[in-house]
Amino acid sequence: MSFDVLLRYGPRLLEGAVVTIEIVALAIVIGAVLSLPVAAARLSRNPLINGAAIGYTAFFRGTPLLAQTFLVYYGAGQFRPFLQDVGLWWFFRDAFNCVVLTFSLNTAAYQAEILRGAIRSLPRGQFEAANALGLPRGVTMLRVVLPQALIVALRPYGNEVILMIKGSAVASVVTVFDLMGATRLAFARTFDFSVYLWAAVLYLIVVETLRRVWNRLERRLTRHLRPAA
Amino acid sequence: MEEFLSLISFGPGGWGDLILAGTWMTIRLALATVPFGLVLGFLIALAKLSERKWLSFIGEAYTTVFRGLPELLTLFIIYYGGQMLLQEAVGLVSDARIEVNSFFAGMIALGMVFAAYSSEAFVGAFRAIGRGQFEAGDALGLPRLKTWVLVILPQLFRLALPAIGNLWLVLLKDTSLVSVIALTDLLRQTSIIVGVTKQPFAFYALACLIYLVLSIISSIGIGALESRLGRGYGERAR
Numbered sequence: 001m002s003f004d005v006l007l008r009y010g011p012r013l014l015e016g017a018v019v020t021i022e023i024v025a026l027a028i029v030i031g032a033v034l035s036l037p038v039a040a041a042r043l044s045r046n047p048l049i050n051g052a053a054i055g056y057t058a059f060f061r062g063t064p065l066l067a068q069t070f071l072v073y074y075g076a077g078q079f080r081p082f083l084q085d086v087g088l089w090w091f092f093r094d095a096f097n098c099v100v101l102t103f104s105l106n107t108a109a110y111q112a113e114i115l116r117g118a119i120r121s122l123p124r125g126q127f128e129a130a131n132a133l134g135l136p137r138g139v140t141m142l143r144v145v146l147p148q149a150l151i152v153a154l155r156p157y158g159n160e161v162i163l164m165i166k167g168s169a170v171a172s173v174v175t176v177f178d179l180m181g182a183t184r185l186a187f188a189r190t191f192d193f194s195v196y197l198w199a200a201v202l203y204l205i206v207v208e209t210l211r212r213v214w215n216r217l218e219r220r221l222t223r224h225l226r227p228a229a
Numbered sequence: 230m231e232e233f234l235s236l237i238s239f240g241p242g243g244w245g246d247l248i249l250a251g252t253w254m255t256i257r258l259a260l261a262t263v264p265f266g267l268v269l270g271f272l273i274a275l276a277k278l279s280e281r282k283w284l285s286f287i288g289e290a291y292t293t294v295f296r297g298l299p300e301l302l303t304l305f306i307i308y309y310g311g312q313m314l315l316q317e318a319v320g321l322v323s324d325a326r327i328e329v330n331s332f333f334a335g336m337i338a339l340g341m342v343f344a345a346y347s348s349e350a351f352v353g354a355f356r357a358i359g360r361g362q363f364e365a366g367d368a369l370g371l372p373r374l375k376t377w378v379l380v381i382l383p384q385l386f387r388l389a390l391p392a393i394g395n396l397w398l399v400l401l402k403d404t405s406l407v408s409v410i411a412l413t414d415l416l417r418q419t420s421i422i423v424g425v426t427k428q429p430f431a432f433y434a435l436a437c438l439i440y441l442v443l444s445i446i447s448s449i450g451i452g453a454l455e456s457r458l459g460r461g462y463g464e465r466a467r
Contacts, residue, residue, distance in 0.1 A: 059441060166300065167299070169299035169301040
């Protein structure tokens, strides 16, 4: 591994890493908000609402993220006159926006499944007890169900964030200069293969740090569930 | 709509042949990757369970690295790195230009990622089987190899199958990344068609639909395989 390329392109790679973190943070937060109605629809007894949510999650979990990104970024071009008419073209013209939009929709599908699984894992008694206490549905959800469900969902959420960091490398294919994009640029200019290895080191640092922080967080948040030592 | 249907028809004027060829390439790449990924994953699982410290350390390190890297980056490292290494090796005897086959590079890279995840599934399955099965094989006087083939492996696959089924679904989607290094898979063919027809939304939506159908067919197949391997264990043991 040579240090020349790191000296010359190191700052660019770090900027790229910041863009990667931006994309992932935006997508995860927007996706979390979007996942609430999707998960609610998945738990609904109305076959129409339930069916729509099943279709949504099946589409985003069953197709490649790269294909979804192409569908949004290049696909928007086919509707350019329409998008210009409704004043949304500026949004779809920018690859960064398209990537964040696609990733948000994608992670919303995964997060909705995590949430649904966590809510279904709670014993029925919790719902019945809230009912017996005369709590309205909204309060039951906010004060009884979600706090318990989110604890169960903590680990899968952590995995989802890591998958998103890795998946976000796809953004480089549609000209976004995230960590992967900056790396490809540096390679195209120098033909120095070691830049890929430096990028690998950076990705590993980001992912491993997150994994460790998340483990800490989980241990802290579940300390009331462990028997006292 | 009718216009689009004629665009995806087969024969002259239609792009159906290309789409079909791309789909077939996607399936072939995924199918070619699995055996390599499974064997490598199995070996890494053995390394992780080894009592030799350095061996289990290598196993764990392998998993940490290849589960932490983006698949796209792994692919580039194998593709360009492999090209460079081969070029240097060949450069010793001749000055021929070496071009690494993108199908082969994709198979190696995706297989290495597949191995990192499947080794975890194998380790879990090994722990669930327990030493007693090996001891029982010994007690029956079975040679080691026979114990493996007749006693351990069938149980191992049954226990590891749900996780490996999921990995197959992930792999099927990850094959699309190899289109970036110019393998003419489903996504690449679609991009070529879009370049000519200028109908990106329609054709990328069609490609997504084909991936979705492949995923659904796979899920049904995996479900059937699971219930076949799980026969004799009842509902609960699965």
